[in-house]
Amino acid sequence: MDLNTKEALRQQQNEINDYALYRALAQREKDPDKRAVYEKIASQERKHYEFWKAITKRSLEPNRTLILFYIFLSRLLGTSFALKLLERREKSAEALYRSLFDTYPEAREIYAEEMTHEKELIDMLNDKKLLYAGAIVLGMNDALVELTGTLSGIAFAFDKSVVVGITGAIMGIAASLSMAGSSYLEAKESPVEGISPTVYAAYTGFSYIFTTLLLVLPFFLISSIGVALAVMFAAALFSIVLYNFYISVAKEQSFYRRTAQMLLITFGVALISFAIGYAVHHYLGIQI
Known part of the structure; x- marks a missing residue:
């Protein structure tokens, strides 16, 4: 089988996969306008598949696992993200x-x-998960900056890793409630069509709490404060990369620029806090 035939079969498989995915989305869609667009694209993808079938003389079946994966992504992260990730492949x-x-x-x-x-x-989708992305980044970014800084700063003040974790968890949960309240007032005073202030506040608060739990967890599982700090930074890095990948796809923004900015702010604050905590411990000898 030469390269051209392999390329044709690969594209034929992509087209039948896309057809099956858009059909599945159309069947699940309640909005008649959106359903019509899904059905139209599905019909086109079926025609594209037939074009390649005439060339390869082969019949192919959709990759059910791949279809289920994209359906799962659409439910978890929003249809905008799932379909724009899919459409990235269309460039080739x-x-x-x-x-x-x-x-x-x-x-x-x-x-x-x-x-x-x-x-x-893009014209059709008005994804609520994407509308609330601002709330998610607000909660997540604040938690990353504040908690990595706080945990780095107090690490030298305690002799037990679990105490650092408990302190960070208490501070994080308290801060999440404050952040949620502020987000509610912000959304209430500056209303945006399609955004509920209550839901916006909930996204902010839960995003903050989830990030807090992710960052303090190493201190409950690892007895060495130094190792726990290293794992915490790794978790922060993973969170930043994962979130910015989502935003870069869903909102078509630069992944590298956004990631670099968040890394600079988060780890810059953490480094300064770490230096302050080390200085207090080293020169004042404060330890609990």
Whole structure:
């Protein structure tokens, strides 16, 4: 099997996978306008599959595991994220179709349809999970900055790792309630269509609490304060990378720029707090 045949089969598989996914989304969608768009794109993807089938002379079945994965992503992180992640793959497909213009005239029509998919989806989707992304980043970012700084600063003030964890958890939960209240007032005073102040506050508070638990957990599991701190920083790094990947896909923003900014702020504050805590411990000898 030569390279061209492999490439054709790969694209044919992608098209039947996309067809099955959009059909599944259409069946689950209650909004008639959104359902119509899903069905339209599914129909086009089926036609694209038939185009490749005529070339390869092979029949392929959708990858059910992949379909379920994207359905899971849409439920967990929002349809905007799942479909934009899927549409990223279409960039290579568009280049492939352009290369076929002279050999297969039908490729021009398919290329035009592929180019319209993303615009139709962006115009159609009003994903609530994406609307509340600001609340999530507010809670998560504040927790990362405040808790990594706080835990780094007090680490030298205590001789037991679990005490650091308990202190951080208490401070984090208290701060999450304060942050949720502030978010509610902010959303109430500056209303945005489609955003409920109560839900906005809940997203902020839960995001803050979840990040707090992630950061303090190492101190409950690891007796060495130094090792627990290292694991905490690793967890913070993982959270920053994961969140910014989500935002970069869902909102089509620069992943590297956003990640660099959050890393600089989070670890910069933590480093300063760590230095203050070390100085207090070393020069004043304070330890509990």
